[in-house]
Amino acid sequence: MATKVIKVDMLARVEGEGALHIKIRDREVAEVKLNIFEPPRFFEAFLRGRHYSEVPDITARICGICPIAYQMSSVQAMENAFGAEIPSAIRQLRRLIYCGEWIESHALHIYFLHAPDFLGYEDAIALAKDHPDAVKRALRLKKIGNDLMILLGGREIHPINVRVGGFYRAPLRSELQPLVEDLKWARDAALETVRFTATLNFPDFEPDYEFVALSHPTDYPITEGRIVSSRGLDIDVSEYEQHFVEEHVPHSNALHSHLKARGAYLVGPLARYALNFSKLSPLAQQAARDAKLKPICRNPFKSIIVRAVETVYACEEALRLIAAYEPPEKASVPLAVRAASGQGCTEAPRGILYHRYRVDAQGIIRDAKIVPPTSQNQPSIEDDLRQLVTRNVDLPADKLQWLCEQSVRNYDPCISCATHFLKLTLDRA
Amino acid sequence: MSKKTTVVIGIGNADRGDDAIGLLVARRLRERLHPDVLVHESTGDPADLMARWGSGLRVIAVDAIIIGSEVGTIHVIDACEINSSSAMFRSQSTHAFGLAEAVALARALGTLPSEFAIVGIEAQSFGVGDELSPPVASALAGAVQAVERLLVSEQDSKQEKIHA
Numbered sequence: 001m002a003t004k005v006i007k008v009d010m011l012a013r014v015e016g017e018g019a020l021h022i023k024i025r026d027r028e029v030a031e032v033k034l035n036i037f038e039p040p041r042f043f044e045a046f047l048r049g050r051h052y053s054e055v056p057d058i059t060a061r062i063c064g065i066c067p068i069a070y071q072m073s074s075v076q077a078m079e080n081a082f083g084a085e086i087p088s089a090i091r092q093l094r095r096l097i098y099c100g101e102w103i104e105s106h107a108l109h110i111y112f113l114h115a116p117d118f119l120g121y122e123d124a125i126a127l128a129k130d131h132p133d134a135v136k137r138a139l140r141l142k143k144i145g146n147d148l149m150i151l152l153g154g155r156e157i158h159p160i161n162v163r164v165g166g167f168y169r170a171p172l173r174s175e176l177q178p179l180v181e182d183l184k185w186a187r188d189a190a191l192e193t194v195r196f197t198a199t200l201n202f203p204d205f206e207p208d209y210e211f212v213a214l215s216h217p218t219d220y221p222i223t224e225g226r227i228v229s230s231r232g233l234d235i236d237v238s239e240y241e242q243h244f245v246e247e248h249v250p251h252s253n254a255l256h257s258h259l260k261a262r263g264a265y266l267v268g269p270l271a272r273y274a275l276n277f278s279k280l281s282p283l284a285q286q287a288a289r290d291a292k293l294k295p296i297c298r299n300p301f302k303s304i305i306v307r308a309v310e311t312v313y314a315c316e317e318a319l320r321l322i323a324a325y326e327p328p329e330k331a332s333v334p335l336a337v338r339a340a341s342g343q344g345c346t347e348a349p350r351g352i353l354y355h356r357y358r359v360d361a362q363g364i365i366r367d368a369k370i371v372p373p374t375s376q377n378q379p380s381i382e383d384d385l386r387q388l389v390t391r392n393v394d395l396p397a398d399k400l401q402w403l404c405e406q407s408v409r410n411y412d413p414c415i416s417c418a419t420h421f422l423k424l425t426l427d428r429a
Numbered sequence: 430m431s432k433k434t435t436v437v438i439g440i441g442n443a444d445r446g447d448d449a450i451g452l453l454v455a456r457r458l459r460e461r462l463h464p465d466v467l468v469h470e471s472t473g474d475p476a477d478l479m480a481r482w483g484s485g486l487r488v489i490a491v492d493a494i495i496i497g498s499e500v501g502t503i504h505v506i507d508a509c510e511i512n513s514s515s516a517m518f519r520s521q522s523t524h525a526f527g528l529a530e531a532v533a534l535a536r537a538l539g540t541l542p543s544e545f546a547i548v549g550i551e552a553q554s555f556g557v558g559d560e561l562s563p564p565v566a567s568a569l570a571g572a573v574q575a576v577e578r579l580l581v582s583e584q585d586s587k588q589e590k591i592h593a
Contacts, residue, residue, distance in 0.1 A: 125530065128537035136538060139476050157472065
C-alpha cells in the first residue's frame with residue numbers, strides 16, 4: 001500500500017502559526033489535518049472577573065489587523081446585555097471606522113498574502129520587483145484604511161477611542177474632510193485592484209458551501225444584521241448558540257465550529273457577497289460584473305476578487321458616511337448596568353465574529369465566549385483540501401503543496417485569532 | 430534647500446523587554462532637540478516604515494538585533510548589506526514583517542533611500558511586560574551616541590560640500 005505525505009512545517013503568508021498534514025494512501029486522501037499550534041491564548045478565561053468597560057480594550061488585543069471587529073462585537077454584546085439603545089449617529093461612526101479596517105485588511109491580504117500565489121512568487125517582495133506599481137498601490141491603500149482607523153480610533157493598532165456605549169470622543173465634520181481626497185483615490189485604486197485580480201488564473205473548483213453571514217434590510221452587512229445562511233437559516237444574533245456549536249479536535253488549538261443541523265459552513269467575503277450582493281453599491285456591483293463574477297461565487301480561489309469588490313464598497317461607503325456625518329449629541333450613551341447576558345455579532349474582514357458575555361449586577365464579567373471567523377471556517381478549509389487533493393492527486397509534490405497552501409490562503413485565515421505560516425506535511429506513498 | 434533631510438526611526442515594542450530599545454533611543458534623541466532631524470517611533474510594520482522614511486531622506490533606523498555578538502553590543506550597519514532573509518532583526522509579530530522586509534520591499538520598489546544606516550543593539554530577552562535586560566539598558570547611552578555620531582558626520586560631509 002503506497003502512502004504519500006505532504007507536509008508543510010510552517011505555512012507562510014498567513015497570520016499566525018499553523019501546519020498542514022495530508023496523508024494519501026494509494027491515490028486516495030486518507031487524512032487532512034490543519035494543525036493549529038499557535039498557543040491557545042485563553043482570552044475567554046481571563047476576561048472573567050474583569051469589568052465590562054474593559055472589554056473593547058482587552059479583546060482588541062486578540063488581533064492586530066482586525067481590532068475593530070473585536071471591539072465592535074464586544075461592545076455590542078455588552079450593550080445588548082444592558083438593553084442600551086445606540087443612536088444612529090454613533091452607529092454610523094462605528095460603520096465608518098469598520099470600513100477603514102476592511103480596506104486595510106483586504107488590501108494587505110490581496111496583495112501581500114494571496115496575489116503572490118497566483119503569480120508564482122514566493123512573497124510580496126518578489127512580486128514587488130516585477131509589479132512595483134501594484135505593490136505601491138497596495139501600500140497606499142492599506143495606509144488610507146489605517147489613517148481612517150487612526151482618525152476615529154486614536155491609533156490603528158488596538159484603537160483607544162471605542163467604548164461600551166459609543167466613543168470617548170466623536171470627531172467634528174471638519175476633522176473627517178482631509179480624508180476625502182485619499183478615499184476617492186482609494187476607491188479608484190480598489191477598482192484597479194478588481195481589474196487586476198480578475199486577470200489571475202483560477203482553478204476550476206466550486207464546492208457546495210453553506211454560506212453564513214449577517215444580513216440587513218438595506219445595508220451590505222458590516223456592523224449589524226440577522227444571521228442568515230444559503231440553506232435557509234435566518235436567526236437573531238441572540239439565537240447563535242442554539243444553532244452553532246464549537247468542539248475541540250485533537251490536532252488543533254483552535255476550536256472547530258459547526259452548524260448543529262448540517263456541519264461545516266463558510267463565513268467571510270464569499271458568504272457576505274452571495275447573501276447580500278444586491279446591497280452592494282452600484283459601482284461595486286458593476287465592478288463585480290466586469291470581473292465576470294455572478295451574484296453568487298462558489299470558487300474560493302476567486303475570493304481574492306470578492307475581497308477587492310468589498311474594498312471598492314468600503315471606500316464608497318466611507319465617502320458616503322463622511323458626506324452624511326452629523327456629530328452625535330454625546331459621544332456615548334449612559335448604561336444601566338445589570339446582571340445579564342448579551343450577544344454581539346459583526347462582520348470582521350474574515351467573516352462573522354460572535355461574542356457573548358454574562359455579567360453580574362456590578363458589571364463584572366462572569367463568563368465570556370468568543371467565536372472568531374477562522375475557527376468557523378476550519379472544517380471548510382479541511383474539506384476544500386480533501387477535495388482539491390483528491391482531484392489533483394497526480395500532481396508532482398511541489399505543485400500539489402503549492403496548491404494546498406494557496407487553498408488555505410483563500411480563507412485569509414487569522415490563526416492567532418482562531419486560537420483565542422503554515423506547516424504542511426503531505427504524507428504520500 | 431530644506432534642512433530637514435534626516436529621519437531617525439526607533440523601531441520596537443515597548444512591552445517586550447529588549448525590543449523596546451529602539452523606541453527608547455528615539456525618545457532620548459527627541460529630548461536632545463536636534464531641530465533639523467525628524468524622530469519617529471515605529472512598530473516595524475513595513476508599510477509604516479516606508480511611509481515614515483519617505484523619499485529623498487537620509488535614514489537612521491534603530492532596532493534590537495540578534496546576530497550572535499555579546500549582548501549590548503552596538504552595531505552600525507549599512508542597509509544595503511541586509512536582505513529579507515536576514516535573521517538578525519528580531520520580529521516579535523506573528524505577522525513576521527519587520528525592518529529587513531521593509532528594506533527588501535523598498536529596494537524592490539526602487540524607493541530605498543540612498544543613505545540608510547541601521548544602529549542595531551544586540552538583544553537577548555523579549556518577555557512580555559519585561560524591562561530591558563541589564564546589558565541592553567547599559568547600551569542605551571552608547572546607542573544614542575552612535576546615532577549622534579552619524580548625524581555629525583552627515584553635517585561634516587555637508588560642510589565639506591559647501592566649502593569645496
